[in-house]
Structure formats: C-alpha cells, structure tokens
Amino acid sequence: MPPALAPSALLPATLREDFPILATMARGKPLVYLDNAATSQKPRQVIDALSRYYEAENANIHRGVHYLSERATLLYDETREAARRFINAASSREVIFTRGTTEAINLVAQGFGSAVLRPGDRILVSTLEHHSNIVPWQLACARSGAEMVEIPIHDDGSLDMEAFDRLLDARVKLVAVTWVSNALGTITPVAELVRRAHALQVPVLLDGAQAAPHIAVDVQAVGCDFFACSGHKMLGPTGVGLLYGTEQWLDRLPPYQGGGDMIETVTIAKSTWAPLPSKFEAGTPDIAAVVAFRAALDYLTRTGVAAIAAHEHELVALATERLAAIPGVRIIGTASPKAGVVSFTMDCAHPHDIGTILDSEGVAIRTGHHCAQPLMQRFAVPSTARASFYLYNTPDEVDALVRGVEKVRQLFA
Amino acid sequence: MDLGALYQEIILEHNRSPRNHGELAHATGHAHGKNPLCGDEVSVWVHTTGDQVDRVTFTGQGCAISRASASMMTQALTGKSREEALALFRQFHDMVTGAAPVDEAALGKLKVFGGVARFPARVKCASLAWHAFKDALHEDATHRDPA
Secondary structure (H helix, E strand, O other): OOOOOOOOOOOOOOHHHHOHHHHOEEOOEEOEEOEOOOOOOOOHHHHHHHHHHHHHHOOOOOOOOOHHHHHHHHHHHHHHHHHHHHHOOOOHHHEEEEOOHHHHHHHHHHHHHHHOOOOOOEEEEEOOOOHHHOHHHHHHHHHHOOEEEEEOEOOOOOEOHHHHHHHOOOOEEEEEEEOEOOOOOEEOOHHHHHHHHHOOOOOEEEEOOOOOOOOOOOHHHHOOOEEEEEHHHOOOOOOOEEEEEOHHHHHHOOOOOOOOOOEEEEOOOOEEEOOOOHHHOOOOOOHHHHHHHHHHHHHHHHHOHHHHHHHHHHHHHHHHHHHHOOOOEEEEOOOOOEOOEEEEEEOOOOHHHHHHHHHHOOEEOEEEOOOOHHHHHHOOOOOEEEEEOOOOOOHHHHHHHHHHHHHHHHHHO | OOHHHOOOHHHHHHHHOOOOEOOOOOOOEEEEEEEOOOOEEEEEEEEEEOOEEEEEEEEEEOOHHHHHHHHHHHHHHOOOEHHHHHHHHHHHHHHHHOOOOOOHHHHHHHHHHHHHHHOHHHHHHHHHHHHHHHHHHHHHHHHHOOO
C-alpha cells in the first residue's frame, strides 16, 4: 500500500486519502506520481463536485429562467468569484474562463495581432517559455508584421535581466513571460519584470500555468496586465482555465470567438458585444469543469498555498541533493528559487530510457522536451527527465525516485 | 513488468557501441526522421548499386532503443536488394507494432525488438530509423530515376 501518512508536518495528516488515484498499483508497484507539472491528481472533493453537477445541477447557463438553469448559472458565477479571490483580481469582470492556459494566451495573442500590433513592433518572450507562450505570438506576428525577440537566460536557468533591460524599448508592445518554468521549475522575478516594463508603458502577460498551483498569486500586487493558468494543474478538472486581464486591456481587445453568450444584440449586418467577461466567453463553456474547479480552489485555499509551497520546497531540495549525488546525473536548472520541479539528465542513459525504467518501478515522471524546445536547445540537450512534486508527495516517494535512477545506472553504466 | 524483454543485452551493447554510425560520403540517398514527442532525431544514409543496398549508416540522438534499432538495422540491410530491404521494413514494423504475425527467421537478430510491442510508448523509438531508411531509399530511387 502507498503511504497513508501525512506528506509532511506542514500538511493535514489525512491529505493523501483525499486523492483516490494515489492508491493505484502501477506495474505491480504502488504508484509514485511525480508528473504533477503535466497535470495534478484530483481530490475526492473535485471528483464529487463533477458528479454532483451532472446528477443534480446540470443545465445551460445564462439562458433559462427555470430552476436548474438559475442554479447552474449561480454555481458558474460563484466559481468566477472564487477564482477572482484566489488570484486577487480587482473585479470578476477581469476573470475570463477558457479551456486552459493555452487558450487564454491565444485569446490575448489573437487580439494583439489584430488590434494592437503593427509592422516593426516587438514582443519579448524568454528562452524559458512553453510552446504555448511562443507559438500564439508567432501567429500574431505573422498576421501583423511584428517580430518576436528572445530574452535570454543564464546557465543556471534564471532570466538575464540585464539583457531584458537592453531589449526593452519603444518598439516593444508586450512582454510575455512565464512565472515558473515548466521544464526547470525556475521562478522568474515577475514583479520586477512588470515594474521595468511598465516604466516604458509596456504591458506584461504572465504564463501562470506552473505558478498558480504552487505560489500564492496576487495579480494586483504583481501588477501584470494579463495572467493565465489551467485548472487541471491545480487539482481541478481538465477543460477549464482562466485568463485574467485588466479591464482596460480586455475592453480594448476584440472578441476571440463569436457566438452565443458573447453578444448584446445581433442583426445579420452587425453585432454588438456583451460586457466583460461574457464578451470573451462565446458558446456553452465546460460548465461542469468550471463548477468543480471551485472545489479545487477551495481545497488549495483551505490547505494553504504557502504550506504547500514549503512542503514542495523540502521535496525539491531533498530530490536535488540525492539525485546530484548519483554519478553521471546532471541537474538542469539550478537557479533558486524553484517551484516543484527537478529536471535532470544522465550521462549513461537517455531520458526516454530513464522514464521507462522508472515506470517499471511504478514511478511516473515526464521525459522529453516538455514543450520547451528552445530551452532544450539552450542547454544543448534533446530532452530531460523531469520529476515534479505536489502537495501529496512524500519523502518516501523521493526515495523511490532515487532507487529508480540507481537502477538505470546499474543497467546502463 | 519485465524490463528484460525491452532492454536485452544485445540492445544495450549496440546502444553503447553503435555500428555504422556516422555520415556516409557519396551516399546515394539520405533522409531525416524526427519524433516530435521526444525530440529525438535520426539521419540515415544509404548507398546503393543497381538494385543492391551496399551500405547504410546513421547519425542522431536518441534513446537506447532508437540507437540500437538504427545500429542493428544498418547491419541487417547491408547486402539486401531493394525489395528484400522493404520486405524487412514491413516485417520489423509489424513486429514492433504487433500489427501482424511475423516471420521470425527473416528477422534474425532483429527479433530482440519483439518486446517493444508491449511498450506502446516506445514503438516510435524502435521504428524511427526504419522509416528514415525507407525515405532515404525512396529519395535514392527518385534521384536515379526522375521519371
């Protein structure tokens, strides 16, 4: 049986029991789930909320006058308010539900491509970015004639802030940077980035997909203009994420998709848009996922994001120390602070082989380029092995990871 | 799970010391294969004379399965006719995907990759070089016979 003990003194003793999937036997061994940066597991509270929605609350929202429709609409809007509180947005009009971070960034990129960017304009992105914070901007640049410029990183994985200062000029119309690197775990100095960009009136979009699960997010304190995250990486269901944007910017950007719910009046010749946030939520959304996302936000808030972060920090420190002590292991991304991730390579084995051998021990990690090919090119590796931790992981699971890596060495060295 | 079925000693040995590794000067065909899922890449060079494959080499970066597969492929294909080479491609493909029963005698040493069929995430690793070889052979034919 997997450990039913508390992951640490920082967290509730029965926490693991909230996650039914953690009792899975994988390849005949207790599952050790260390692929949380890809997607987190879901607590019973979220799974129950999903079932309850379909069993007792399902109707379309913002449409009917009947009992169920009013109830579903209320639950949907309550989640928006819970999400607003979670990221401390000033108004729930600034919280747009999307399918996830990818759609949120595409929404902004498409709006910038058509309404903001002109030939010769620049968008700054960093070497750390996930493809979902690169490719949408490339599409926007192709449409508008703007160009992308890369903010480089240091050898330890941290942003080169001096280069950032040099690149910031009047041509830059947006800075789009990740808050936490999905491949390395590196936390970027977001408040400082925003401060420097705003000094030149340049707006900032933060990819918060890996930040929201692990860091207490306060978009007003950070001062960003846009922030995106995904529900499924923070205990919620797949199919829901959010875009935060300041009202000023969201009013300026054109709608992302046309359809029901996003209009005020429609004639065949012309339509006018609904106010925020509906302007950006065309069609029937994933209502069930949004409603269950509320349970995830409540769970994180109740457990305490700061306590979760402290627990993960202990696991990352332990895993880093133990892995680095194994001959031939190279930790990729050594800058501090980091959140939740240890990325590494081995001189004797390719990450794909590491992943298969760990899998045979029941240990689930991610191997590959982590949708961050420019970053892999920067470190001159085709891919890495990545262990990523969350609130339910334990020091025993770090042991299992280390034992698996030792086994790789026995087989290949 | 039986890892031994995947990482047989001959596979580990070819991974450590791949054969026919390097670019081939005067190649008559060349193709590049890429696995977008993991970023692995392989380049395959062929030299044919008439109908015969005289030499196959490869370069690239990849896991033990893909390196060993490429290495053993270069050995297995040397001296084959085009038709025999393509038949071997089909046999190998059927074996690693589990798509159809295979002729074990025809596969010879390549049988060690039979275990791959039980690891769906690794099928592409084993077949990457073979697909590149097929493309290289096709390029070679196109090059020679522009009709």
